[in-house]
Amino acid sequence: SQQGEEDPQALSIQEGENATMNCSYKTSINNLQWYRQNSGRGLVHLILIRSNEREKHSGRLRVTLDTSKKSSSLLITASRAADTASYFCATGPNYGGSQGNLIFGKGTKLSVKP
Amino acid sequence: DTGVSQDPRHKITKRGQNVTFRCDPISEHNRLYWYRQTLGQGPEFLTYFQNEAQLEKSRLLSDRFSAERPKGSFSTLEIQRTEQGDSAMYLCASSPRPETQYFGPGTRLLVL
Numbered sequence: 001s002q003q004g005e006e007d008p009q010a011l012s013i014q015e016g017e018n019a020t021m022n023c024s025y026k027t028s029i030n031n032l033q034w035y036r037q038n039s040g041r042g043l044v045h046l047i048l049i050r051s052n053e054r055e056k057h058s059g060r061l062r063v064t065l066d067t068s069k070k071s072s073s074l075l076i077t078a079s080r081a082a083d084t085a086s087y088f089c090a091t092g093p094n095y096g097g098s099q100g101n102l103i104f105g106k107g108t109k110l111s112v113k114p
Numbered sequence: 115d116t117g118v119s120q121d122p123r124h125k126i127t128k129r130g131q132n133v134t135f136r137c138d139p140i141s142e143h144n145r146l147y148w149y150r151q152t153l154g155q156g157p158e159f160l161t162y163f164q165n166e167a168q169l170e171k172s173r174l175l176s177d178r179f180s181a182e183r184p185k186g187s188f189s190t191l192e193i194q195r196t197e198q199g200d201s202a203m204y205l206c207a208s209s210p211r212p213e214t215q216y217f218g219p220g221t222r223l224l225v226l
Contacts, residue, residue, distance in 0.1 A: 101172075104156030107156050
């Protein structure tokens, strides 16, 4: 079953604008990850934020985590047409239970127009 | 290319046929995962191997599905008596430790 929901389901912006995607989840977590998937392809890991971290940066990516609200956001700054993809948040592994599978949301489909 | 590879990339089959997919993980990654992804959804976990041992199976993995990793290297996922509802992208991932997983390009299955 899906762990959480990304919001919005779809986002269309112009090149150069910032894109913000949100993710909510249901259970306690050890970490939260964001992945990108280009159309019809496999997933690429973008960034991981641990439960004791509040913010993390990687290049044009900024991720925040609010464990009290069980939510995370992914900000892509100065977007490019090549950023067009679906973005998924994933939680896990839950060391107390699962051996390590990730639980994904439904994703946000980002379209960046040149 | 030393990433995760999957074969075939596309498979079209008729309902009732058996299909088998192969995944070659990144070498020395002892953990291997199979996921299924349907249109408009995120990947859903199917099963997990650590070396050759299958340690976890999802309830999604019905008795028509079987996965193996005989020597702790490549893995196969077989679907017997395919149904139209099995049409999906089947993704394989590997990792050297928990947390970050490295995904292959996927096998897209269409059951007619």
